[in-house]
Amino acid sequence: MSDTQKTTMTDIVALAKRRGFVFPGSEIYGGLANTYDFGPLGVELLKNILDIWWKTFVTQRADMYGLDTSILMSPKVWEASGHTDSFTDALIDCKSCQTRTRADHLIENFTEKQGKIETVEGKTPEELTKIIDSLEINCPVCGKKDWTEVRSFNLLFETNIGIVEDSQSLAYLRGEIAQGMFVNFKNVLNTMRPKLPFGIAQSGKAFRNEITKGNFVFRTLEFNLAEFEYFFDSEKQDSDELFETWKVIMQEFAESLGLSKEKLRWRTHTDEERSHYSTKTEDIDYEFPFGFKEMFGLSYRTDYDLRNHMEKSGVDLKYTDPYDNKRKFIPHVIEPTFGINRIFLAILAESYTKDEKRTHLKLPAKLAPYKVAVFPLVKNKPELVDKAQEIFQSLQKITTATWDDRGNIGKRYMAQDEIGTPFCLTVDYESLEDGTVTLRDRDTTEQVRLSLSEVEERIKNMLS
Numbered sequence: 001m002s003d004t005q006k007t008t009m010t011d012i013v014a015l016a017k018r019r020g021f022v023f024p025g026s027e028i029y030g031g032l033a034n035t036y037d038f039g040p041l042g043v044e045l046l047k048n049i050l051d052i053w054w055k056t057f058v059t060q061r062a063d064m065y066g067l068d069t070s071i072l073m074s075p076k077v078w079e080a081s082g083h084t085d086s087f088t089d090a091l092i093d094c095k096s097c098q099t100r101t102r103a104d105h106l107i108e109n110f111t112e113k114q115g116k117i118e119t120v121e122g123k124t125p126e127e128l129t130k131i132i133d134s135l136e137i138n139c140p141v142c143g144k145k146d147w148t149e150v151r152s153f154n155l156l157f158e159t160n161i162g163i164v165e166d167s168q169s170l171a172y173l174r175g176e177i178a179q180g181m182f183v184n185f186k187n188v189l190n191t192m193r194p195k196l197p198f199g200i201a202q203s204g205k206a207f208r209n210e211i212t213k214g215n216f217v218f219r220t221l222e223f224n225l226a227e228f229e230y231f232f233d234s235e236k237q238d239s240d241e242l243f244e245t246w247k248v249i250m251q252e253f254a255e256s257l258g259l260s261k262e263k264l265r266w267r268t269h270t271d272e273e274r275s276h277y278s279t280k281t282e283d284i285d286y287e288f289p290f291g292f293k294e295m296f297g298l299s300y301r302t303d304y305d306l307r308n309h310m311e312k313s314g315v316d317l318k319y320t321d322p323y324d325n326k327r328k329f330i331p332h333v334i335e336p337t338f339g340i341n342r343i344f345l346a347i348l349a350e351s352y353t354k355d356e357k358r359t360h361l362k363l364p365a366k367l368a369p370y371k372v373a374v375f376p377l378v379k380n381k382p383e384l385v386d387k388a389q390e391i392f393q394s395l396q397k398i399t400t401a402t403w404d405d406r407g408n409i410g411k412r413y414m415a416q417d418e419i420g421t422p423f424c425l426t427v428d429y430e431s432l433e434d435g436t437v438t439l440r441d442r443d444t445t446e447q448v449r450l451s452l453s454e455v456e457e458r459i460k461n462m463l464s
């Protein structure tokens with residue numbers, strides 16, 4: 001797009017709803033803030049992202065082991081990990097209109113409008129209160145300066161197990177997916193007999209009861225994560241070198257999804273911002289339509305988690321080195337984390353293309369919900385429909401295909417362009433005579449005449 005036609009969040013949200021990528025959560029009841037449902041095309045795109053992630057970091061590596069751990073765990077897990085004490089946001093309320101917001105976001109949004117961005121994440125509630133007072137920040141809703149004191153709020157969603165709600169039944173929805181991998185560390189050691197360094201990986205839902213101001217699926221109450229804990233011997237392997245190695249791999253993965261290098265940047269967390277379990281954290285930020293924001297994170301968690309779980313559970317979580325006189329020690333951990341919902345949004349933003357003639361998603365073929373759409377030239381000629389159905393069913397055996405016989409060919413092309421389908425295949429009267437079809441390329445709009453075997457070969461090459 002030209003500088004005068006830059007993609008906006010309004011563009012993306014409208015297309016996502018119109019074409020079945022993302023719907024507002026509980027929409028027929030007026031919605032539920034910060035919840036979204038992935039539609040028929042959204043789940044396909046999301047699945048393709050996750051499949052590529054799993055293939056890249058688990059299936060194609062000999063040093064990685066996958067898990068799928070429970071969303072609900074013993075509350076003792078979250079006590080040992082420090083989340084019940086340290087997993088908090090700083091909130092503030094407007095006394096006039098009761099608007100509730102994150103204090104750090106309030107300050108950052110205010111300073112950004114003043115032309116200077118001040119990162120204050122990690123500062124204490126008292127420090128944030130003083131900053132808001134000194135800057136004389138107005139409420140963005142009612143315009144008044146009548147704020148409460150900033151206070152801490154735990155992000156873990158609480159629930160209860162069983163029919164009686166009391167302290168004995170308290171449980172939490174997981175606020176991150178890492179802890180399931182740490183508490184299964186001994187199980188993986190016993191069953192798989194891995195040798196250091198090795199990783200334990202999983203993807204799944206996480207939940208955070210946080211106050212957020214929109215930006216679509218970027219920050220929601222429940223979201224999809226994919227991450228792994230990479231365990232290593234800190235006495236034999238330099239943590240800084242390993243950290244840099246994973247930075248390169250993560251950057252390469254982002255670019256392999258079609259994200260522009262110039263829209264990616266690494267940012268180091270300050271001491272105040274860094275999570276309680278980390279001694280070093282860096283993020284890959286992506287330039288979304290609303291600015292550079294975190295998409296991936298990379299943390300050096302040392303032996304914090306295993307050590308705490310070992311102390312609190314009483315279970316030995318040490319690793320025995322079979323090549324070093326059976327030396328026993330607690331491995332250290334480097335953790336790459338991938339926000340799948342944020343990758344999803346970044347890919348929509350990157351792919352959204354609009355010119356004077358059309359709007360289309362330039363999705364990489366491996367990510368596109370459908371790789372090919374099959375059209376009969378007209379839908380009221382049984383011989384054309386039957387032939388097109390035969391071809392459609394044949395293509396379904398090798399790739400994800402869709403059928404479209406609505407309206408004229410031009411409108412069908414426009415619809416498939418908007419959902420990012422790389423190829424459209426039209427069956428016409430000539431197809432009945434010689435078996436050839438017209439294949440149209442999404443990006444160039446060029447059309448060529450090919451046999452079905454040539455079409456299949458082109459699709460296979462596109463996906464290889």
